[in-house]
Amino acid sequence: MGEVIVITSGKGGVGKTTSVANLGVGLALLGKKVALIDADIGLRNLDVVMGLENRIVYDLVDVVEGRCRSKQALIRDKRYDTLFLLPAAQTRDKNAVTPEQMKVLCSELKEEFDFVLVDCPAGIEQGFRNAIAGADRALIVTTPEVSAVRDADRIIGLLEAAELGDPRLIINRLRPDMVKRGDMMDIEDILEILAIDLIGVIPDDERIIISTNRGEPVVTSENGAMSGQAYRNIVRRVVGEDVPFLELHKNSSIFNKLKKMMGLGG
Amino acid sequence: MNLRALLNALVGKQDSKDIAKERLRLVLVHDRASVSPEFLDKIKEELIRVISTYMEIDEENTQINMHRTDGTAVLEANLAIKAIRRTV
Numbered sequence: 001m002g003e004v005i006v007i008t009s010g011k012g013g014v015g016k017t018t019s020v021a022n023l024g025v026g027l028a029l030l031g032k033k034v035a036l037i038d039a040d041i042g043l044r045n046l047d048v049v050m051g052l053e054n055r056i057v058y059d060l061v062d063v064v065e066g067r068c069r070s071k072q073a074l075i076r077d078k079r080y081d082t083l084f085l086l087p088a089a090q091t092r093d094k095n096a097v098t099p100e101q102m103k104v105l106c107s108e109l110k111e112e113f114d115f116v117l118v119d120c121p122a123g124i125e126q127g128f129r130n131a132i133a134g135a136d137r138a139l140i141v142t143t144p145e146v147s148a149v150r151d152a153d154r155i156i157g158l159l160e161a162a163e164l165g166d167p168r169l170i171i172n173r174l175r176p177d178m179v180k181r182g183d184m185m186d187i188e189d190i191l192e193i194l195a196i197d198l199i200g201v202i203p204d205d206e207r208i209i210i211s212t213n214r215g216e217p218v219v220t221s222e223n224g225a226m227s228g229q230a231y232r233n234i235v236r237r238v239v240g241e242d243v244p245f246l247e248l249h250k251n252s253s254i255f256n257k258l259k260k261m262m263g264l265g266g
Numbered sequence: 267m268n269l270r271a272l273l274n275a276l277v278g279k280q281d282s283k284d285i286a287k288e289r290l291r292l293v294l295v296h297d298r299a300s301v302s303p304e305f306l307d308k309i310k311e312e313l314i315r316v317i318s319t320y321m322e323i324d325e326e327n328t329q330i331n332m333h334r335t336d337g338t339a340v341l342e343a344n345l346a347i348k349a350i351r352r353t354v
């Protein structure tokens with residue numbers, strides 16, 4: 001029996017879809033059988049991030065409305081044998097699916113797959129309720145900005161109310177240089193405010209954009225992209241390994257040494 | 267306080283991240299305090315259940331409110347007592 005994980009955030013544009021693609025590919029690289037569901041109906045995106053946009057025949061709404069079986073709608077990613085995508089419908093709206101239907105679909109897919117990752121739309125309306133309906137646990141994505149953290153807080157409350165407890169946090173687009181000069185909230189600041197557990201930190205990295213241009217998630221990159229490594233670490237934490245957190249800003253500068261000597265380390 | 271914060275304090279400047287954090291804290295106090303009536307009803311029910319061990323509460327005349335003053339939120343409970351039980 002597999003596990004359904006929803007990736008959500010409240011705010012749009014913080015990296016949900018990017019994270020679903022990377023975690024999906026990462027889990028498949030570990031040999032897990034993975035299905036990705038794009039629950040962002042009307043704003044289909046996961047297909048292009050995965051580079052699978054030319055292979056869509058059926059979509060999520062076709063499945064829940066019974067026009068095809070889920071097996072027929074799931075696109076196999078030829079690069080990673082055990083990875084499948086269920087694309088969102090592009091021409092329908094989020095009310096085309098109900099939470100009940102999502103529950104049924106998720107429990108069906110769980111029988112077959114080790115992991116089912118659900119890419120949640122932005123917002124807290126029906127699309128959000130659909131996306132979390134069949135989930136066993138949640139990952140919340142935020143960026144180190146006031147509005148994104150605020151929305152994450154709201155989502156944490158809604159997940160609690162839906163009895164989807166113990167969500168874990170992905171902090172995306174962290175810029176160590178800005179943190180260092182005091183112009184960006186640090187990991188500890190955000191964790192202190194949201195009071196949930198961290199599952200990983202992804203640096204702001206142009207290689208995410210470059211790899212997304214190609215339709216190849218950065219998690220596969222072997223050129224030492226920090227963001228790729230960060231996603232690989234999250235993948236291992238998702239499967240239950242205890243992986244130490246990446247040092248995004250190494251304490252090596254003269255300034256830091258001086259601080260340490262003066263006992264002012266912060 | 268780290269060295270940067272110390273220097274900032276000397277020149278009377280504040281890091282933008284500290285401003286962000288402070289603003290977030292305030293806005294979240296407000297966000298979290300604007301809770302639904304159902305949520306308050308649930309708290310009320312539980313409060314009464316706990317306190318009923320010690321005293322009999324008049325549910326009709328019991329009110330629970332959450333309100334904000336600057337920077338903090340206050341949960342206010344007015345529980346009307348019908349009778350106090352003998353201590354067990």
Ligand SMILES: Nc1ncnc2c1ncn2[C@@H]1O[C@H](COP(=O)(O)OP(=O)(O)O)[C@@H](O)[C@H]1O
Pocket residue numbers: 009011012013014015016017018019172173174202203204205206208209212227
């Ligand atoms: N760590 C990162 N570094 C640089 N760009 C990023 C990073 N994470 C996401 N992006 C970019 O930000 C944009 C929004 O990401 P996306 O995953 O679509 O967000 P969401 O699904 O939450 O709306 C995309 O263009 C993506 O390439």
Ligand SMILES: [Mg+2]
Pocket residue numbers: 016017018040045119120121
């Ligand atoms: Mg998205």
